[in-house]
Amino acid sequence: MSSKTLSAFLKGNLEALKSKGLYNAIDTVQGANGPVIAIDGKSFINLSSNNYLGLASDPRLVEAAVKAARQYGAGSGAVRTINGTLKLHVELEQKLAEFKHTEAAIVFQSGFNCNMAAISAVMDERDAILSDELNHASIIDGCRLSRAKVIRYRHSDMNDLREKAKAAKESGQYNKMMVITDGVFSMDGDIAKLPEIVNIAGELDLITYVDDAHGSGVLGDGAGTVKHFGLSRSIDFQIGTLSKAIGSVGGYVAGSQELIDWLKVRGRPFLFSTSLPPAAVAASIAAIDILKSSSELQKRLWENAAYLKKGLSGLGFNIGSSETPITPCIVGEEILTQRFSQRLYEEGVYAKAIVFPTVPKGTGRVRNMPTSAHTKDMLDRALSAYEKVGKQLAVIPG
16 A cells, blocks of 8 residues: 555646646657657647657668667667666767767767766866756756756856856855756747857856757757857867657767766766667667758758748747747647647647646747658648637637
């Protein structure tokens, strides 16, 4: 029999979340996570996937994964530092370093693991971290794990960053100082002001750290936000994911050879968790080769994003200030946001509600993720549903 105390805690808090529109049900997708998905036998236009380039179901990646599984097995069998480093892992890291224009790279089991490993491997309780207030949860948790003093600066406010960094440096309390930012902010789609951040870091001797999960494969000819700004030699840590535009699973840190050497002996998920399976690694290699050989997928992605943004904005939706394919429709109140998403679902459009604590209270939105695999017909059907539901729920003028 389970603990009565635990049961009371769980029941009360789950009911509270549901009553406030803060509880998200988890749906099961039947088949591949492509531009159209099936749930409970019904088809939906899929606007909730991070599969930006449609590579997750690309036959070239599937074939690479199958071939690797047959040659190397289903799993890698060990952590990287014992005998879980396969030839494939080394090849992937070499390709990532070349792709990101850095000396070296190290692969982890997820982007979340990257932030848990990399921040705490370099920063400790004698240091300070300046962190954008809208940084991803994995950055926040990585900062906590490091035990460093975390100084939050207002979102993309360079004056606030400079003032707080200057005050921290002049205090003389910290051995090292780091500035951390997402490259692309996943809830609003805006891009970090990396040139200004690099300038401030140069003035005040800050270590620079960019989590480019939503920029990799999308910006900078696919190489990401850092490459987009021509700053590949100016950023100390480039964090990326293999789980979004790359279409597989995993994460990586790209940087100097010394940094990567250090993470291989102090990055705890690298040291204590079994390495990525061969199929996932081979699929990632195939994806990078595709991105290096052609920009067609990125071109189609941006065309579809512009088309959807124009359509939603023209209908009267508040799509915020997105500079990337991420396209939020900001509704506001949480229960209304959940209802809006549910009505879209009933109309055959899968676009999930994003509410607190993922975004601040009162800023609930339905986040749309167009991909290169969507057709104009799919996007038109989605826009028709948005118009119908928006008018019904008075989110846009009727």
